[in-house]
Amino acid sequence: MRRLIESRGFLTVLLVAALVWSVSSVDWGGPLVHTGGFAALLQFLRAILSPEVSPSFVIVALGASWETIAYAVAGITLAVALGFPLGVVASGVLVRSARARWPAMLGTRFLLAFLRSIHELVWAWLFVVAIGLSPMAAIFALAIPYGGILGRIYADILNDVPAQPLQALRASGGSEWKVFLYGRLPIALPDMLSYTFYRFECAIRAVIIMSFVGIGGLGYQILLSLNDLLYNEVWTLLFFLVALIAVVDIWSNAVRRRLVS
Amino acid sequence: MNKGIVLAAESPIRGRRFGFAGGSLVAFVVLAIASWGFILLVDGGDLLGLFSGETWNRATDFIGQLAGRGSRSEPAFLQPGEWARTGRLAYETLAMSVLAIVFAGIGALLTFLPAARNLATGELAPSRSPVWRSLFFVVRGAYMFLRGIPELIWAMIILFFLSPGILPGALALGLHNLGILGKLSAEVVEDMDPRPARALRVAGAGSFQMLAYGIMPQVLPKFLTYLLYRWEMVIRTTIVVGFVGAGGLGREFRLAMSWFHYTDVALLLMWYLLLVVAVDMLCAYLRRISR
Numbered sequence: 089m090r091r092l093i094e095s096r097g098f099l100t101v102l103l104v105a106a107l108v109w110s111v112s113s114v115d116w117g118g119p120l121v122h123t124g125g126f127a128a129l130l131q132f133l134r135a136i137l138s139p140e141v142s143p144s145f146v147i148v149a150l151g152a153s154w155e156t157i158a159y160a161v162a163g164i165t166l167a168v169a170l171g172f173p174l175g176v177v178a179s180g181v182l183v184r185s186a187r188a189r190w191p192a193m194l195g196t197r198f199l200l201a202f203l204r205s206i207h208e209l210v211w212a213w214l215f216v217v218a219i220g221l222s223p224m225a226a227i228f229a230l231a232i233p234y235g236g237i238l239g240r241i242y243a244d245i246l247n248d249v250p251a252q253p254l255q256a257l258r259a260s261g262g263s264e265w266k267v268f269l270y271g272r273l274p275i276a277l278p279d280m281l282s283y284t285f286y287r288f289e290c291a292i293r294a295v296i297i298m299s300f301v302g303i304g305g306l307g308y309q310i311l312l313s314l315n316d317l318l319y320n321e322v323w324t325l326l327f328f329l330v331a332l333i334a335v336v337d338i339w340s341n342a343v344r345r346r347l348v349s
Numbered sequence: 350m351n352k353g354i355v356l357a358a359e360s361p362i363r364g365r366r367f368g369f370a371g372g373s374l375v376a377f378v379v380l381a382i383a384s385w386g387f388i389l390l391v392d393g394g395d396l397l398g399l400f401s402g403e404t405w406n407r408a409t410d411f412i413g414q415l416a417g418r419g420s421r422s423e424p425a426f427l428q429p430g431e432w433a434r435t436g437r438l439a440y441e442t443l444a445m446s447v448l449a450i451v452f453a454g455i456g457a458l459l460t461f462l463p464a465a466r467n468l469a470t471g472e473l474a475p476s477r478s479p480v481w482r483s484l485f486f487v488v489r490g491a492y493m494f495l496r497g498i499p500e501l502i503w504a505m506i507i508l509f510f511l512s513p514g515i516l517p518g519a520l521a522l523g524l525h526n527l528g529i530l531g532k533l534s535a536e537v538v539e540d541m542d543p544r545p546a547r548a549l550r551v552a553g554a555g556s557f558q559m560l561a562y563g564i565m566p567q568v569l570p571k572f573l574t575y576l577l578y579r580w581e582m583v584i585r586t587t588i589v590v591g592f593v594g595a596g597g598l599g600r601e602f603r604l605a606m607s608w609f610h611y612t613d614v615a616l617l618l619m620w621y622l623l624l625v626v627a628v629d630m631l632c633a634y635l636r637r638i639s640r
Binding site: 095096098099102106107109110111113114115118119120121122125126128129132154155157158159161162164165205206207209210213214217218219220222223224227281285288293294296297300304307310311314322326329330333334337339342343346347 | 368369370373374377380381383384385387388392393404407408411441444447448451493494496497498499500501502505506509510511512514515516519585586588589592593602606618621622625626635638639
């Protein structure tokens with residue numbers, strides 16, 4: 089039995105079953121397309137040839153892009169401030185005795201798992217209800233799940249540091265704090281920074297998504313233009329969005345390649 | 350082992366490495382200061398107001414309502430009937446996430462070959478025609494565009510044409526993840542060991558044979574790992590595309606929020622957490638047997 093459920097053949101069966109089940113769970117007989125849906129689709133696709141480029145609208149798009157960047161950056165800085173201490177505790181590297189280490193590690197790991205398992209948009213919604221429609225709602229909503237992810241990854245990176253240089257520090261009489269400051273952290277830092285930069289890229293997308301609950305930025309402008317059926321404006325904003333993501337993507341990739349060689 | 354010692358000796362903030370990475374770090378700090386300045390001074394973000402008594406009251410009120418305080422009927426999460434009703438939505442959500450991964454996986458499998466640099470122009474290229482070569486840029490550009498636009502925006506656009514249900518949600522999630530999976534798979538091909546494929550080619554294998562016996566056996570296991578990793582992400586995001594009407598738990602979440610049925614919201618969040626945890630565990634199992 090154990091050999092059966094751990095075999096490659098069983099995996100194939102599972103994957104095929106998932107495919108069949110998911111495709112069959114769509115109600116293919118029902119009305120899939122709106123009445124007039126195809127006409128709207130054609131209209132939308134045709135608008136790609138004539139995006140709105142009037143100066144006044146480009147200024148709106150630029151302002152929205154900056155807002156998006158600002159929220160993402162602020163959210164990430166807060167997420168680092170939250171994730172770093174939690175990650176250090178969750179890695180358990182500061183405590184030498186196993187009995188004191190495990191409860192703290194398990195507790196913080198569980199907390200981190202909870203923080204990151206709820207999507208940032210759900211957090212945004214809860215924050216908007218709790219503190220009102222303020223940029224702070226977006227920043228906190230971003231910082232909580234991202235702090236959870238960063239903390240978990242930081243903990244893993246800190247744990248994966250090779251033991252030999254640390255042994256050398258310990259042998260020369262360093263306390264765990266000193267071993268952390270002069271051995272573990274400098275070794276782990278490039279990987280930690282690299283992952284943070286990757287998350288920055290994701291944060292831009294996350295902020296765009298949060299527009300849905302009324303947080304300003306590119307996503308909000310897309311929502312407005314889409315509601316007014318101004319497809320030309322939608323395309324302009326989509327191009328801005330893709331360009332923004334592309335720039336951040338290229339930047340973060342370049343940084344990461346140099347940090348982790 | 351050696352890597353750690355070398356890194357410790359020449360810390361990244363020193364020497365040749367400082368150039369670009371250090372400059373980027375400085376740029377990021379400047380950006381962070383500018384952003385916080387903009388938010389606090391221009392945009393009306395109020396850091397102190399956040400810790401005022403009023404905010405605190407509203408937040409505790411809200412949490413109390415989630416737990417069922419002040420609601421006239423019995424909280425939704427204590428009624429078995431409600432669990433069954435929302436359970437059907439959780440089932441739909443799960444189906445949506447699997448369908449999204451099916452779309453993304455099939456799309457990526459069909460398109461990732463020309464997007465790998467070593468197959469587009471390198472020694473393994475099956476063809477030297479400029480059409481094949483330009484396909485590299487077309488497919489990579491398409492991946493960039495697909496993944497650059499978040500799922501929610503895709504869903505908003507798609508729901509203009511398709512009627513609500515799990516199909517538009519799965520399509521939106523699938524398009525975004527196709528961009529990610531395609532790029533990741535293409536990079537796996539670029540990083541693979543070229544020797545088996547080269548040996549097959551020298552022995553006279555055709556392009557298809559080289560693909561089937563030299564490339565796919567190396568790529569598929571990694572592809573599956575990425576597929577599972579994306580599934581873990583997709584199940585978290587299903588709730589988001591649901592918000593704009595794509596069906597499943599997210600749609601109900603939005604309705605319950607706008608009707609102030611907060612104990613329903615709490616119940617939906619419980620189902621959502623259960624789904625996330627279940628998928629994470631299932632993925633851990635599948636990853637083990639695919640190894």
